[in-house]
Structure formats: structure tokens, C-alpha cells
Amino acid sequence: MLISENICFNDIQLAHQRIEAHVKRTPVQRSSIANQLTGAELFFKCENFQDTGAFKFRGACNALLQFSPEQKQRGVVSFSSGNHAQAIAKAARLFGIRAVIVMPHDAPEIKVAATRGYGAEIVMYDRYKEDREEIGRRLAQDQGLTLIPPYDHPHVMAGQGTSAKELIEEVGQLDYLFVPLGGGGLLSGCALAAKSLSPQCQVIGVEPEAGNDGQRSFQRGSIVHIETPNTIADGAQTQHLGNYTFPIIQQYVDAIETVSDAQLIDTMKFFANRTKMMVEPTGCLGAALAMSGKFDLRGRRVGIIISGGNVDLRRFARFVLDSEL
Numbered sequence: 397m398l399i400s401e402n403i404c405f406n407d408i409q410l411a412h413q414r415i416e417a418h419v420k421r422t423p424v425q426r427s428s429i430a431n432q433l434t435g436a437e438l439f440f441k442c443e444n445f446q447d448t449g450a451f452k453f454r455g456a457c458n459a460l461l462q463f464s465p466e467q468k469q470r471g472v473v474s475f476s477s478g479n480h481a482q483a484i485a486k487a488a489r490l491f492g493i494r495a496v497i498v499m500p501h502d503a504p505e506i507k508v509a510a511t512r513g514y515g516a517e518i519v520m521y522d523r524y525k526e527d528r529e530e531i532g533r534r535l536a537q538d539q540g541l542t543l544i545p546p547y548d549h550p551h552v553m554a555g556q557g558t559s560a561k562e563l564i565e566e567v568g569q570l571d572y573l574f575v576p577l578g579g580g581g582l583l584s585g586c587a588l589a590a591k592s593l594s595p596q597c598q599v600i601g602v603e604p605e606a607g608n609d610g611q612r613s614f615q616r617g618s619i620v621h622i623e624t625p626n627t628i629a630d631g632a633q634t635q636h637l638g639n640y641t642f643p644i645i646q647q648y649v650d651a652i653e654t655v656s657d658a659q660l661i662d663t664m665k666f667f668a669n670r671t672k673m674m675v676e677p678t679g680c681l682g683a684a685l686a687m688s689g690k691f692d693l694r695g696r697r698v699g700i701i702i703s704g705g706n707v708d709l710r711r712f713a714r715f716v717l718d719s720e721l
């Protein structure tokens with residue numbers, strides 16, 4: 397798979413045609429209480445209802461569907477804190493491809509079990525001591541596997557962008573789009589789709605306060621590396637943006653903001669109470685900012701990507717109970 401250039405909107409359109417038959421067209425939910433709270437019209441794009449419980453299935457399908465016969469026959473390797481792993485594992489099984497996944501030893505149990513359940517082989521590593529990318533690359537080299545990283549890959553980015561494409565095609569022009577940010581696969585694809593389909597739309601990336609490398613990179617104009625951030629948003633514990641994702645983010649994103657873990661917990665509780673949805677901490681990033689009052693959204697049409705819903709019940713209960721004490 398030779399990759400010479402970065403993605404354009406046409407890649408997202410092609411990705412959509414390629415994956416449409418395999419991924420869910422996720423629902424767009426509205427909430428009158430959230431509208432009252434913000435004075436806006438909010439459209440929640442619910443990737444927590446995507447296959448494998450997160451948008452990552454989109455990028456995984458788009459990447460694997462472009463494998464050559466030889467790549468298919470040898471297999472795929474990936475590293476992930478969870479949702480990308482499940483997505484690759486399930487897509488690989490769907491397309492009859494062997495999958496090897498490099499996962500941190502402290503990944504949420506629900507994610508490890510699900511990945512195994514899809515038939516992937518799992519290699520564990522210590523996320524505070526070892527370099528997962530190096531382990532992935534070594535496995536790729538030794539076994540002839542194709543490495544599909546969780547965000548820094550044009551096919552992955554184009555696939556993730558189909559979420560915002562579906563949202564805008566369904567609800568029409570937006571004034572704002574709030575998108576969770578880890579390594580930027582989701583944000584880059586969604587920003588490109590949003591600016592192409594709704595040029596006036598302000599695209600805002602949202603990352604956890606403890607790991608604001610994206611915000612600092614955006615402000616500085618070069619990729620900032622940080623230590624693994626300590627946050628409950630395990631899908632956004634990335635240490636840096638990608639070489640493919642960063643230029644797209646620089647070009648198409650209007651701002652990058654942060655929210656605290658406490659805000660994420662409040663938002664998880666809001667979704668559970670008011671909309672009857674289980675949303676994982678990382679999935680709450682965009683909604684937490686949109687509902688924080690930081691932006692004056694009165695009278696605006698606002699898209700929010702709810703990126704995933706994979707959270708252990710015990711962990712969910714612990715967050716909710718701790719915040720009541």
C-alpha cells in the first residue's frame with residue numbers, strides 16, 4: 397500500500413461508497429433538554445451505536461477493503477487502546493483476514509474481551525514502558541503483516557470522515573461541529589467533510605485537559621509530543637497528532653479546546669439520565685464542551701460527534717458514584 401499524498405474530500409466520498417454496505421448509518425439524536433440548556437439546536441451523531449461501539453469501524457473497513465490479495469492473505473497488525481483494535485478485529489473477521497493486535501496491559505477489560513471475541517490474536521505491552529509502534533512495526537516486518545495504525549493513515553482518516561458526511565447529509569448545514577480528539581483521525585476526516593459540505597461550519601476539536609498536545613500543536617504550528625496523559629478519556633490518551641492528521645487539522649479546524657475529567661463524568665451522567673445512552677468518557681468530549689457554556693451557541697445549528705460507547709459497567713458505576721460523594 398503506497399501512500400503518496402494526503403486525503404481530499406473525494407477520498408471520503410469513495411470511502412463512503414466502499415464501506416456503506418458494511419457499516420451502520422448511525423442515528424442522529426436530538427434532546428430537547430440539551431437544546432434548552434444551550435439555546436441551540438443540537439444534533440448528536442451517535443457512533444456509540446456503530447458496530448463495535450465506536451466510529452473506528454469506519455476507518456478499519458475502509459483500510460482493509462483496500463488490501464491487495466497478498467496483503468489479505470498475510471494479515472493485518474495494529475496497536476490500540478481498544479476501540480481501533482475491536483474495529484480492526486471485527487472488520488478482519490468480516491473480510492476473512494488474520495488480525496494481530498498490540499494492546500496495553502491496562503486496557504479496559506470490556507475492550508480486551510471484545511477484541512479476543514472477534515478472533516484476533518492479542519499481544520500485550522506496558523504502555524508506560526514500551527513503545528507500541530515499535531512492537532507493531534516489528535510484528536509487521538517479521539510476519540509480513542500490514543500495519544494499520546489507529547489514526548495516522550489516509551485510509552483510516554477518510555473512513556472516519558464518513559461520520560460527519562452522513563450527519564450533514566442528513567440534517568443540513570451546520571454552524572458548529574464538535575469532535576473528540578485523540579490522534580486526529582476522526583477530527584481530520586470530519587473537518588474535511590464538514591468544510592466541503594457546509595463551508596460556514598466552525599469545526600472544533602476537543603481533547604482532555606490532561607493531554608492538550610493537540611491544542612498546543614495547533615497553536616505552535618508543529619506537532620507537540622507529551623507523556624501518556626492521565627485522564628479517564630482512554631480513547632484520547634495519545635501522545636501526539638499524526639504526520640497525516642496534523643496538516644489537515646491545521647487547514648480545516650477552527651479551534652482546539654479542552655474539557656476536564658469532571659466535565660466528562662457530568663456529561664456521561666447527562667446522557668445516561670436524559671437520553672438513556674451509555675457513552676464512554678472519550679465519547680463525551682465534544683458534547684461536554686458544547687454544553688459547557690464556553691461557546692455562545694444560542695440560535696445555532698450544532699453537530700456533535702458522540703464517538704463511542706464502550707465503557708465497563710463497573711467503571712461507569714464508579715465514575716457516577718464517586719462524583720456523588
Ligand SMILES: *Cc1c(COP(=O)(O)O)cnc(C)c1O
Pocket residue numbers: 450452479480546547576577578579580581582583631632634676678679703704705
Ligand atoms: C479513538 C477514539 C477517539 C479519538 O480518535 P482519534 O482519531 O485518535 O482522534 C475518540 N473517541 C473514541 C470513542 C475513540 O475510540
